[in-house]
Amino acid sequence: MMKEATKEKQWVLCPWCGAKTRLQIFQETELKAFPLFCPKCRHESIIDVKNFIIKTKQPDAKTQC
Template identity: 55%
Template sequence: MNCNKDNGQWLLCPVCKNKTRIRLREDTELQNFPLFCPKCKQETLINVKQLNTTVIKEPDAQTQSR
């Protein structure tokens, strides 16, 4: 498999800004992707379109009151 060096960018962790193990090309689109960072050990839901990354903020679970 040929992989050119100019063929994309590393996806950066939105929490600690370090490289993850995911490499993106310009035509890559991700939706509701669980990104795990090996350095800060956190998992974040993201969307990626045209190399623009957006973090999906989900509301925390609330306890039910009786």
């Protein structure tokens, strides 16, 4: 049980403002088309994660009301 607690993990940073989000990932974490919300700048980004490499995707254009 202690080995899992000592695994390397990283905070996911907001691609817009660089602030820490509320998400942590391990090396083996894989996310595809994950909606990442930043509590600081209140921006939502779509990300892919694999082996600590985070790639951002541009969300589809939203219609204005």
